[in-house]
Amino acid sequence: MKVLIIALARNNQINPNLANVLTAAHKISSVCDVLVLGAADLSKVTSYSGITSIYHAANLTSNDLLASNLTESLANIAKGYTHVLMASDSAGKDLLPRVAGFLDMGQISDVLAISSPNIFKKPMYAGNIIAEVESFDEIKFLTIRTICFDAVASSGNAAVVNKELLVDTDNKIQFVSEKLSVIETVGLASAKRIVSGGRSLGSKESFDEVIGGFAVKIGAAIGASKAAVEAGYANNDCQVGQTGKIVAPELYIAVGVSGAVQHIAGMKDSKKVLAINNDPNAQIFEYADYGYVGDLFEVIPEIMRGL
């Protein structure tokens, strides 16, 4: 058994969720290589425990890093492994199925648990159902739901091997630009505290003032329901849920969010949930540890005064 984890650099950074993917990899094998694509500061990565070798293909442009351009070279590298893992984030979801399909192999998305090297658990139906599946493929391609695995310890000291990666850029696709969000929402997936607002905020101004103000006060990241995102109160990358981010902070505060199954799908693994809603029958309370029934526009300022 030999595992490869692929990690893409963005802005010279490697997503710290790599440490969680490593824990998943160690449930499969102790032989575990990491392939980093793109220029990045690897000082953190080298300290992660249990990495056999780190291969670094630093000389790649944003264009090279597109899934369409990486597929063939990664498919060739994958052939040297029994398992190829990526975090189930926007890079992993984009790239791994394509490489698997190119090799005529299946892929398992959002792995929550590893029962054996070929049996995995994954969510279906917005997480209402957990399926256990067996893969018959020669190489298992898995995207890992990182909130379900702890981060490895930082006691490692893996060596970095530079790697040349020949990327086939045939100009069928070009990277034009990227627009990254403001700092406070970037960390949503790894935040310790999240304040989420829903449609009930009524306007972008109230959302920024009430949810934004509250989040700053308690050092939380900002989340939102799809209804709030669709209404333009919050950025799309703040959306929590089946089609947004999957989060598991220590404290999740849902403010004026009804608790639709698709929203619950993204936050039900939070350690503690506090729900504030003016409807005592709101579904969100069924998934909350603590509830307060009241008008958010009165309740939130009051809470902030008490902190």
Add this chain to the structure above:
Amino acid sequence: MKVLVAAKRVVDPNVRVRVKADHSNVEIEHSKMSLNPFDENAIEEAVRLKEKGLVTEIVALSIGTIKSEETLRTALARGCDRAILVESNENYEPLNIAKIFAHIAKEEKPDLILLGKQAIDDDANQMAQMLAGKLNLPQVTCASSLDVNGNSIRVVREIDAGNETLEINLPAVISADLVLNEPRFIKLPQLMMAKKKPIEKKLAADLGLDLSAHSRLISVTDGEVKKQCKFLTNLNDVVNVIKANGV
């Protein structure tokens, strides 16, 4: 420009699915079924491009049991011109769906293949990517806007940290995010008109493809975690819950 869109039949998003007593699968025989919401976005986008005069024909493809004909009628009512049903009683995994899709794409030769980024039953988010990999076509997943310029499309793709803009040359595969557009309501006349549009039927078994399983479902369990909510009536207690988290 010719567009091939996907139309998967799935359990309606408002239905709570249940696990079968023997845990072999979910109980969906009597559930309300719908067109996958993400495919609705893909179809809506294709129809809007047609209304702008940028698309000449929209072909909808569904792979499933004969009941998927109903789903294709919805796709036709939404503005697709014709439909293809590849019939099978197998519950194929995304890889095999991608193979069937690739087979039809080779026959139909669309300039653009537009699909939902995921289906709300298995939530896999794989098919568009596998299809693009198989056809060796460029892909953009999770698209939130398309701007067609002749033979290329400028696509905004939603990513965890924000979004990125990519320029993709046709032929290409694009998967739709829910934010791509707001699908329109369909009215009775469109439903009536859809009845007259053609649905071509093929059997998956007749396509000459290797559709053997690459995985198997062992069992399913209920993933719901309901909690016992402690209702607080004093805001001081709410403040203390937050403080207990280290604030």
